[in-house]
Amino acid sequence: GENVEQHPSTLSVQEGDSAVIKCTYSDSASNYFPWYKQELGKGPQLIIDIRSNVGEKKDQRIAVTLNKTAKHFSLHITETQPEDSAVYFCAAHDRNSGNTPLVFGKGTRLSVIA
Amino acid sequence: SQTIHQWPATLVQPVGSPLSLECTVEGTSNPNLYWYRQAAGRGLQLLFYSVGIGQISSEVPQNLSASRPQDRQFILSSKKLLLSDSGFYLCAWSKRGRGGVTGELFFGEGSRLTVL
Numbered sequence: 001g002e003n004v005e006q007h008p009s010t011l012s013v014q015e016g017d018s019a020v021i022k023c024t025y026s027d028s029a030s031n032y033f034p035w036y037k038q039e040l041g042k043g044p045q046l047i048i049d050i051r052s053n054v055g056e057k058k059d060q061r062i063a064v065t066l067n068k069t070a071k072h073f074s075l076h077i078t079e080t081q082p083e084d085s086a087v088y089f090c091a092a093h094d095r096n097s098g099n100t101p102l103v104f105g106k107g108t109r110l111s112v113i114a
Numbered sequence: 115s116q117t118i119h120q121w122p123a124t125l126v127q128p129v130g131s132p133l134s135l136e137c138t139v140e141g142t143s144n145p146n147l148y149w150y151r152q153a154a155g156r157g158l159q160l161l162f163y164s165v166g167i168g169q170i171s172s173e174v175p176q177n178l179s180a181s182r183p184q185d186r187q188f189i190l191s192s193k194k195l196l197l198s199d200s201g202f203y204l205c206a207w208s209k210r211g212r213g214g215v216t217g218e219l220f221f222g223e224g225s226r227l228t229v230l
Contacts, residue, residue, distance in 0.1 A: 034218065043204050043221030044158070089158060101148060102219060106157035 002027040004092050006105025013080050014113050021108045023090035024072040030092040033066060033073045034102070038087045047088075048075070080112045116141035120205040120222035127229055133178075133192040135225050137205030140186065145207040147188040148219070149180055152202040164188060165210065200229045 003026040013019045025033075031052035036044035050057045050064045050073065057064050061080075066073040077084055087109050091102040120137040127133060139145050149161040160173045162180035170180050177196060181189045188205060205222040 036219075041224070041226075043206070043224050044219075045221065046218045049218070101146075101160055101163050104158045104160075 001100075002030055002092055002094070002103040004090060004103050004105040006090050006108060008108060009106065010109045010111070012111045012113060015080060015082060017080055019075075019077045019080050019084070019110055019112075021075045021088055021090070021110070022072060023074070023092075023105050024070075025092040025103075026071065027092070027094060028068075028071065029094040032093045033064070034091050034093075035064060035075050036089045036091065036104075038089065038107075040086075044087075044089055077110075080110075082112050082114050085110055085112045116207075116220065118205060118207055118220055118222045120203075120225055122225060123223065124226045125228070127195050127227065129197055129229055130194045133190070133195050133199070133227070135190040135203055135205075135227075137188040137190075137222060138186055139207045142207070142209065143185060144210050145186065146210050147182060147186075148206040148208075149188065149190045150204040150206065150221075152204060152224075154201070158204070161190070195227075195229045197229050200227055202226050 004023055006023045034049035035047050037047045038044040048059050048062050048064050050066050052068055055066055061078045063076040087107045089107045090105040093102045117140045146165050148163045150158045151161055152158055162170055162172055164170050164182045167182050178192050203225045206219045208219050
């Protein structure tokens with residue numbers, strides 16, 4: 001089955017700097033890669049996702065890149081702000097695999113220092 | 115629009131007591147439903163998922179069980195809680211398409227369980 005590794009587990013950046021979180025996956029059949037943000041005491045929420053027919057996707061200060069050959073994908077946050085502080089989870093899934101759930105990484109705790 | 119509710123939000127229970135966490139989804143039909151657990155400072159551990167009424171897949175053997183008595187209701191239960199059952203429990207749903215799981219997972223606000 002799929003295995004998703006996520007690094008780093010914690011990340012501290014100065015406000016205004018960029019943050020990068022990296023994930024690798026094991027199943028070459030995976031074709032959907034979402035990123036979730038979890039604020040303290042709340043459930044995770046989808047912030048951006050990418051499908052395997054695309055190499056990069058941007059949404060304002062957030063971007064995700066995908067390297068299918070190397071089986072890794074990354075989340076990039078530019079011009080970080082204190083409200084970006086949260087736990088971020090990557091996930092991978094084969095959308096053609098029936099009803100099997102997303103496989104999540106273990107999360108990255110991002111702290112943006114003002 | 116679709117909404118997901120889970121309750122209670124917080125729960126403090128003694129070891130050996132029973133547990134029932136409930137989750138309901140509104141505004142959609144035939145959702146896939148999930149229970150996750152998050153221990154302090156840890157990742158998301160999938161406990162159960164369901165693709166239909168009475169259909170439950172268990173990911174981790176333990177003293178917890180799940181039931182889906184109605185299309186949009188998912189219940190997490192235990193007959194006797196252990197200290198290790200403490201954590202943040204999250205219910206989630208996703209749309210079901212021809213390929214099964216599709217796209218986004220929508221999470222509830224979570225239920226924090228402390229077992230003393």
